[in-house]
Amino acid sequence: MITTRMDPEKARWxxxxxxxxxxxxxxxxxxxxxxxxxxxxxxxxxxxxxRAQQSKNWRGLPTSPNVYGLGLLFAGQPGTGKTTLAAAVLCELRRRYGLTVYCARYSDHIERERKLVRADQNVDPEQISRWQYAVERVQWADVVLLDDVGHEHSTDSKFAEDTLERLLRQRYDEGRPTLITTNLSGDDWAARYSKPLRSFMDQCTRRQIFTGESYRRGDQ
Ligand SMILES: Nc1ncnc2c1ncn2[C@@H]1O[C@H](COP(=O)(O)OP(=O)(O)OP(=O)(O)O)[C@@H](O)[C@H]1O
Ligand SMILES: [Mg+2]
Incomplete structure (x- = not known):
């Protein structure tokens, strides 16, 4: 039998x-x-x-209901380090507590959801199960990063907008924190998604505004 060994540090990710x-x-x-x-x-x-934020009492109820399931919202101009820091949060959580974490660009997630809806017998079943894996991770991982929300393609059906709202509410109700990065300001957010979702964001995430110039060379 051939066994392949993977460096445990690599395997973790x-x-x-x-x-x-x-x-x-x-x-x-x-x-x-x-x-x-x-x-x-x-x-x-x-x-x-x-650990303290997510702790539960002997009846299985959150001991700190105000913060249970709370995530992070990183908002700011391009190139200010939002994705980098959000990825570090995922890595630290995975390394320190062994949590299941998952990272997806929100536009990729929406594309996968769309393709799953449209998929017929002509699509390779292995491809379908890869999309399914990714979509399920976004729903069920202990902590998820939705990167670059607001860059996804918007349609008349409001599929991307409705999916975001459903996903965030479902994850919050299950007590699973979501991390979000976005270039949208609060007002942009309310216009693109909805005022109720903008208000819900303040309930389910702590907001951090990334200020300053882009760190990317060439952006200045
Ligand atoms: N805290 C930091 N200090 C200095 N440079 C940083 C920092 N964080 C990230 N960078 C560098 O800045 C660049 C942009 O970082 P990153 O992709 O995280 O930005 P972003 O805010 O997610 O941008 P966008 O909104 O375009 O997605 C990267 O090259 C990264 O190495
Ligand atoms: Mg980014």
């Missing part, structure tokens, strides 16, 4: 959807990059407090 260049990232790594000190501090606080 398989199936997490985290882009390879961000896999295994720590808060120390992000601090060394130099920017967004306040956001990094809040991200550390979130990970340090994760």
């Amino acid at each position: 398989v199936g997490t959807g985290i882009p390879p260049r961000l896999r295994g990232l720590t808060f120390n790594d992000v601090e060394e990059m130099g920017g967004q000190a306040e956001a990094v501090k809040k991200a550390r606080h979130f990970v340090n407090g994760y």
